[in-house]
Every structure is written in C-alpha cells, then in structure tokens.
Amino acid sequence: MNVYEPFRAGLPPMRAYLRSLWSRRAFISEFSRSQLREQNFGSVFGQLWLILNPLLLSGVYFLLIYIIGGSSDSSRFAHLTSSLFLFYLISNCLTGGVKSITAGGRLILNTAFPRIMLPLSAGVVALFRFIPTLAVIFVIRSIVGLTYSWQMLWAIPILAIALLLGFGLAILISCINVYFRDITSFLPYMVRTLLYLSPVLYEAKTLPERFQKLEAANPIYHLLDSWSQVMVYAQAPSLSSMLQALAWALGILIFGSYFFLARERDFAVRL
C-alpha cells in the first residue's frame, strides 16, 4: 500500500528514497547519454566535439599566454589548461544543473520518481564531457616535457572531491531555480567571476598574501590549487588544502541535498 499525504517541510523517508534512487540508476546513465548525443546531434563532427572543444579551448589560451604573457613558459601553459578543464567540470555542473528541474517539467508532472535524479544526470553529463579533456591534459604535459611521478595518483581523490562539489552545486542550483528563476540569468556572470577569483589564469602562489587568506571563502580555490600541484608539478598536494577542499565539497553537497530533498515534493505544483 502507498499512502500520499500533504507535503510537509522536512526530509522524505530516506531509506525508501535511496532505494528508489538506486533502483533507477539506469535512468541516470541513459538520460545523460541521450543528452550528450542530443547536444552534438546533427553537427558534422558529432561526438568528436567532445575532444575538439577542449583542444580548441587550449589552443585559444595558448595564444593568450603566448601573446599577452610574452613567454612560452611550459609549466604555465600546463597549469592553465589543466586548471581550466577542472574549472569547466565544475561550471558545467552549474550551467547544466540550473535548468534540470524547470526543463524537466513534463516528466515531473507525469511520473513519480526521485527528482534528484535530474540534477545528478546534469553532473554525470559534466563528467562525461570532462573525461576526454583529461586525455588532452596528458598529451599537453608530454609535449611540453613535464615529468611524471607516482604522486600524480593524488589526482584521483582530488577528482572525487571535485565530483562531490559538482553534484552538490548542481543539486543546490537546480532547486534555487525553481523558486528564483533569475538565477539562470545571473549564472554566466557568477561563473565568470568565479573563474577570475580562482587560480586558473594565474597560479595560487603568485597571489599576494592577504588575498590568499580571503580565498578560503572560495569553494574551489584549494581544489584547483591542489589539482595544479599534482597535474603540473607532479607533487603531493598539501594536506590542509585537501581538507579544506573536502570540507567545502561535503558542506555544499549536504546543504544542497537537504535543501533539495526537503522541497522536492513541492516542485510539481510550482512549475
């Protein structure tokens, strides 16, 4: 027997929720794959764009570094591309996630399922788009002649943290967008600002001391700093950076999920 009663603020029964989420995991993979296919559907290069996009992007930034920076410092270029690609993973979670609920209106109004599947799928799409860029990073590293070491395995926990953060952000922003649609218009500027505040176009260590303190308030500062440490210099990241990055990721994921789950039964009557 199923009982449906009025929506009250608060979490749904979590065990049943997680079970029904787990039983629908195939939906998440199928949905994200169909979204990826659709994004490049009908274009001449098709799925090749997944690898062409990051290549072109790094080409453009190579020009930027070469012309404006006036130097072809190899580690700077490697830092720029690898940080930029990780940044794109996060920002794709945001831009893909923001409309995931409001655009899923028809599905939400006509099928009963855990709504969190929609922003999660947006996160998976961002991950699928990130994976080919990882290969580009390694190609560039080899071309500019950076060394490899076992310390680079730190990339795995860093990526895990980045994913936690990305899912958390997608969940949070998709829910905010149901109640405050303006967020969609603000988002491009927010992402731009975040890019300039983060150690992507510059390296963290070149920042003046007082800015470095303020950057504790930037959720992706320590994440990107650790990533660059590992991917460019092939060194272990500092423990405190990793812990701060993890704290931000978990904080946003937990807060975002609570915010979302407490409201999701209200979505259908607010689209």
Added chain:
Amino acid sequence: MISLSDSSLDAHGIHHEHPKNGIAVSITHVGLTYTTSIEKRPTLKKRLTSLGRGRKYTRVVKALNDVSLDVHYGTVLGVIGSNGAGKSSLMRVISGIVPPSQGRVEVYGSVSTLLALGVGFNPSLTGRANVYLGGLAAGMTRAQIDRQFDEIADFSELGDAIDVPMRTYSSGMFARLAFSVAATVKPDILIVDEALSTGDAKFKEKSLNRIKELRTDDRALILVSHAMATIADVCNEVVWLHKGAVMMRGEPTATIKAYQDFMQVRKSAASDEDV
C-alpha cells in the same frame, strides 16, 4: 508516463492477486493547490517592485477541493468534466506524482499512469528512447522494458517512426505510443488520461478492445475522457468532476446525462465524442 510503484510487486515482479471489490484506491478529503507566478517567471524586478507593497505575484489555483472517492478492484471508472475541472490533477495525486495539499490517498497495488502529456517528455529524442527513459524513470529495469518493447512497438503500429525524433510525430502518433505503453505494462491499476480520443477510428477501436480485455476482476481501470460514447461503452461507474469537486457519481448513463444537461449540450454527434 508509466509509474509502477514498487511496493505491490514482490521480489520477482509478480503481481499479487487482488480480490474483487477489494479497495484499489481510497481518496479522502483530498485538496490540491497549484502555485504559479502570474508573470510566468518570478523575476527580480517583479519581486523588487512588489517587495514594499506586500503584493503577491502568484496565482493560486485550487484544482481539487475536498474530493472523496473509493475505487474498487473490478471497476472501470470513467472520469468526466469540463476543461480545467481537475481530472488530470486527480490522476496525478492518485499516481503519487503530486502530493495532495489536503487529505489522504491510499493506493493498494501498482499504478501505471498515462497522462497524455507525459509520454515523450523529450521531443528531440526518438520514440524508442522516450519509451526507455519513461520506463526507467518509472522504476522499471532495462530488462523489463526490453521484454515489453516489441509488444509496445507492435501495438502502436508506428513502424519505422519509432526511431524518429518525437517532435516529428502527429498528435495521434503521440497518443498511440502513450496508450501502447500504458496498456502493455499491465499494472493493477491502469490510469488512461485523454489518450483514448486522439487516435484514428481504427486505432480507437483497437484500444477500446484492449481496454475491454484489461477489464478483469483483479484490476481497476480509470479512464479520463471527453468521449461520452466511449465512457458509456466501457465503464461501469462514472464520476463527474466540476471545479475540483465531485458533482455526481454513479451509473454511467445517468451521470453522463446529468453532466450533459448541466453543460446544456444537446445530444449531437459532437457531444458523443468530444464534449
């Protein structure tokens, strides 16, 4: 499009037997309120200009108002009423898509819903992809959908069109696919909203026959339609909703007649099929 609630299926996905006249759905004092912003999107400017004056830019619609209704196994319940009467909203509440704003709904069995708008939620994908996505979202496994897909495709008679993006479908083709999915899944409680009336004569007859086949003692059917002739033909009970409340409930011909008298439509060819 389909929603199979997990609880009434046991570990092997086998439906439990339901006794005739056992309760399938019990609805008590249910109300449903939609909140939509008038400006379509709550934008910052509207928020700012309305901040000081305490005016709300939202439209609150009471789609259902104190509805109480029992549906028993073995019944075919027709739901009629004018546009905006709350029929689709009631179906959404029964299938657990939207929680009621007041009251309580108890559902004993697995539900498959076919709310006409639900099928093909992503029109740029093919019919096949939409069937899979809809089924997966409703909690079916890929293997379950694989097993039923051919039957669905056959019944819909869409042929090659099943592999064409759904934005190219005509509304009748949409409805065919929607109905085929719902009628193939064979749930305990089948809800068909609108999809009966859009097909051509041949498909209409075919789907009516399918409905009659599905009319067994251990199943409950709920049909929402504006086609009075169809309702009178297959239902053994009819509910008439008006402005979110139950106006009348009972024997099909009497209820339909009361509804038609109320709506002041003469019995004409048009009223039989599309009131």
